[in-house]
Amino acid sequence: SYVLTQPPSVSVAPGKTARITCGGNDIGSKSVHWYQQKPGQAPVVVIYLDRDRPSGIPERFSGSNSGNTATLTISRVEDGDEADYYCQVWDSSGDRVFGGGTKLTVL
């Protein structure tokens, strides 16, 4: 089955830029979705179809996808961005696959 690889943790100072990667074989040919999950809460989509932002999600959140890596970029990081972030795609059989998740720590 298709495997998505994320770094377990990323740390960033407030006001700086965080980049969270999601690696997969030819992931650039798939559509990637990113979810934010805070402790004790259900996930929330922050980026869908590689780079689209749902209404209500700040412009500070952006996404890109090419080759074997998709990236979620959070600009001007705030304390409230501290959370787990998961990437997700469809695999070739139509199953949904999640990455292992990345814990974003705001220093």
Next chain:
Amino acid sequence: QVQLVQSGAEVKKSGASVKVSCKASGYTFTTYVIHWVRQAPGQRLEWMGWINTGYGNTKYSQKFQGRVTISRDTSASTVYMELSSLRSEDTAVYYCTRDRGTFDYWGQGTLVTVSS
């Protein structure tokens, strides 16, 4: 407004079954597929399967094939997920989520605890 409201926490013995419900409101129930995703304590999100709420057809992750059944009651705008032959590794929070090209709305989660 769109809401997915799930049933309450469950405690089950190993070998038993659990059935979790997910009631949808705020949109036409049969328009969108509903998926089930679970999360064991401290672990990643894990996709379990989906149901086409209009036609009733389903697709399951191979990992759960034979143990999971997803069904729906269109008159009640409710989707159900039943997991059988429970073991301790099935202790997790179970979420339903709506598929609108992405998982745009999620239920609040249902904690299922499996004890021996």
